[in-house]
Amino acid sequence: MKETTKHKQLRDIKFSVLDLSPILAGGTASDSFKNTLSLAQHAEKWGYTRYWLAEHHNMPGIASSATSVVIGHVAGGTETIRVGSGGIMLPNHAPLVIAEQFGTLESLYPGRIDLGLGRAPGTDQLTAHALRRDRRSDGQDFPEQLEELRNYFKSSEAVGGRHVRAIPGEGQNIPVWLLGSSGFSAQLAGRLGLPFAFASHFSPDNTLPALDLYRRSFTPSDVLDKPYAMVGVNVIAADTEEVARRLATSMQQQFLNLIRNNPVPLQPPVDSMDELWSPYEEAALQQQLGSSIIGDHAGVTEKLQDFLDLTQADEMMVNAQIYDHQARLRSFEIVAEIASLKK
Structure with a gap:
């Protein structure tokens, strides 16, 4: 490993799991949910901190569209790991509905539920219209929606009484996270003192740039006294680098089909992508997937530490779009070994 100035070691931070509950080519959504629960149970055993599911719609390769329902499925099949959303796309929903759903989840699984929120639609514009009907929300009113949602979790007395109440939800302490891929949510999270x-x-x-903006914008709150930043990272780990690189072609095919506007179920790995993409498409994927970490135990260890040195993150959330379920489990197991999650 090359010599760098390390303020944090991998064993010093938390690691979590992001799951899109992938639908495999030749598989069904039922299969996906079985695999999701299996991965969550293993992640709990291996020492991961939280297990988040993402809201996407009209995607033939993603089964977690009814995100709150799948969170309940995972929380019900595990015992200690935190379970939440990475994220709920708030403009798709009435804040009251989300307050009630997560209030219900928190009532069923006390102290284990996270509410991560994003402002993108998680889908194409036509599907966004089908979701939102006449609300005409384009995400610009996200700060107002967020305030409304957070107020539903406060006690009625704390907000001076109200006619509309979230029951369950009111008075519950459900951690709210802001998610983002640009500076908007970074600055808002900092200003509000949220993770x-x-x-x-x-x-x-x-x-x-987003992490810097978040940290510079941060104002202490009753939630956090200092910034807390988590970064998502694709990690495809295997016992040999050759195997890892082959496994990663499923993820590459998924993004290739997305940029071609042809979303399909997650495809089996291939020996080479050269026959599938053009040089332009390869460059576009490299830009979007450039931070992905692919390799064996030693290679992944070095690249994860480099990424931590760069970001100084407090937590990493690992995503792995791997076709074979056993290989996917092994990838997350290798990361757990690297990070020494079982203290």
Whole structure:
């Protein structure tokens, strides 16, 4: 490992899991949910801190569209790991509905639920219209929606009484995170003193500017007295680098189909991507997936430490779009070994 100035070691920070509950080519959503619960149970055993599911719609390869429902499924099948959203796309929903859903989850699984919020639609514009109907929200009113949602979690007395109440939800202490891939949510999270999670796994170029903006904007709150930043990172780990690189072609095919506007289920790995992408497409994918970490135990260890040195993150959230479930489990197990999660 090359010599760098390390303020933090991998064993000093928390590691968590981001799951899109991938639907595999030849598989079903039922299969995906079984795999999701299996991964969550293993992640809990290996010492991961939290397990988040992402809201996407009209995506043939992603099963977690009804995110709150899948969170309940995972929380019900695990015992200690925190379970939450990475994230709920708030402009798609009435804040009251989300307050009630997460109030219900927190009532069922006390002290284990996280509410990560984003302002993107998590889908295409036509589907966003189908979700939002006549609300015409384009995400610009996200700060107002966020304030409304957070107020539903406060006691009625704390907000001077109100006619509309979230029950369950009112009076519950559910951690709220802001998620982002640009500076908007970074600055808002800092100003409100909330924890911030950045989508480095698909927006690597914006990572350092957004983290810097978050930290410079941070104002202490009753939630946090200092900034707390989490970064998403794609990690495809295997026992050999050759195997890892082959496994990573499923993720590469997924993004290739997205930029071609042809989303499909997660495809099996291939020996080479050269016959599938053009030089332009390869460059576009490299820009979007440039921070992905692919390799064996030693290679992943070095690259993860380099990424930590660069970001000084407080937590990393690992995503792994791997077709074979056993290989996916092994990838997360290798990261747990690297990070010495079982203290």
